[in-house]
Amino acid sequence: xxxxxxxxxxxxxxTGEKVFLECVQDMDHENMFWYRQDPGLGLRLxxxxxxxxxxxxGDIPEGYSxxxxxxxxxxxxxxxxxxxxxxxxxxxxxxxxxxxxEAFFGQGTRLTVV
Amino acid sequence: QKEVEQDPxxxxxxxxxxxxxxxxxxxxxxxxxxxxxxxxxKGPELLMYTYSSGNKEDGRFTAQVDKSSKYIxxxxxxxxxxxxxxxxxxxxxxxxxxxxxxxxxRVLVKP
Numbered sequence: 001x002x003x004x005x006x007x008x009x010x011x012x013x014x015t016g017e018k019v020f021l022e023c024v025q026d027m028d029h030e031n032m033f034w035y036r037q038d039p040g041l042g043l044r045l046x047x048x049x050x051x052x053x054x055x056x057x058g059d060i061p062e063g064y065s066x067x068x069x070x071x072x073x074x075x076x077x078x079x080x081x082x083x084x085x086x087x088x089x090x091x092x093x094x095x096x097x098x099x100x101x102e103a104f105f106g107q108g109t110r111l112t113v114v
Numbered sequence: 115q116k117e118v119e120q121d122p123x124x125x126x127x128x129x130x131x132x133x134x135x136x137x138x139x140x141x142x143x144x145x146x147x148x149x150x151x152x153x154x155x156k157g158p159e160l161l162m163y164t165y166s167s168g169n170k171e172d173g174r175f176t177a178q179v180d181k182s183s184k185y186i187x188x189x190x191x192x193x194x195x196x197x198x199x200x201x202x203x204x205x206x207x208x209x210x211x212x213x214x215x216x217x218x219x220r221v222l223v224k225p
Binding site for chain 1: 159
C-alpha cells in the first residue's frame with residue numbers, strides 16, 4: 001500500500017518560532033510537493049522538488065523554505081512562524097514523467113500559530 | 115483572477131441523484147485534468163484523470179473535458195451518502211508536473 005506520511009497531524013506553535021514539517025514517502029517517487037489548503041482557496045503550491053537537493057518555488061513560497069537531503073524525505077520549514085501561516089499543510093509525491101499523473105497525498109498537518 | 119475556478123458549494127442532493135461538478139480554467143497549456151476527492155480530515159485522493167479533451171467513465175463517475183471552452187466536468191450517478199466529500203479539480207501541463215487546483219466543491223448527499 002502506497003504511503004505518504006506526515007510527521008504530525010496537529011501542531012500549535014508560537015509566533016516567531018522556527019517550525020519543521022516532515023514528510024516521508026515509501027514509493028521511490030522523484031517528485032515531492034508541499035501545498036497549503038485554506039477554505040475557499042483550495043490547494044496552493046508552496047515548493048516542490050523533482051530530485052534530491054533540487055527545489056523549485058511554487059506559487060506562494062514567501063516565508064517558507066524546504067530541504068530534500070534524501071529521496072524519500074521532504075521537509076518544509078517556516079523560518080519565523082506568523083499567524084497568517086495557520087493552515088492545513090499537505091505533502092504529496094508523484095513519479096516523474098509519463099507515470100506521474102497521480103499525486104499521492106499525506107493526511108495533512110493542521111498548524112495553528114498563536 | 116485564479117487560474118482555475120470552481121464553485122465552492124455546498125451542493126446538497128438527495129441520495130440517488132446525479133451530482134454535477136465543474137471547473138473553468140484560463141491556461142490553455144493545461145493538458146492533464148484530474149478530479150480528487152477529499153474526505154474530512156483526510157488528504158485528497160485521485161478519482162479520475164483525463165488527458166486532453168474527451169470523456170472518461172469509471173463506474174458511477176464520468177469526467178468530461180472541453181479544451182475549446184476551457185471547461186471540465188465530473189458527474190456522479192446514483193449518488194450515495196458515502197460520496198459526501200469535497201471534490202477538487204486539478205490540472206497540469208505535463209504528466210508528473212505540478213498541479214494547479216480549484217478551490218473545491220463541498221458535496222453533501224442526504225439519505
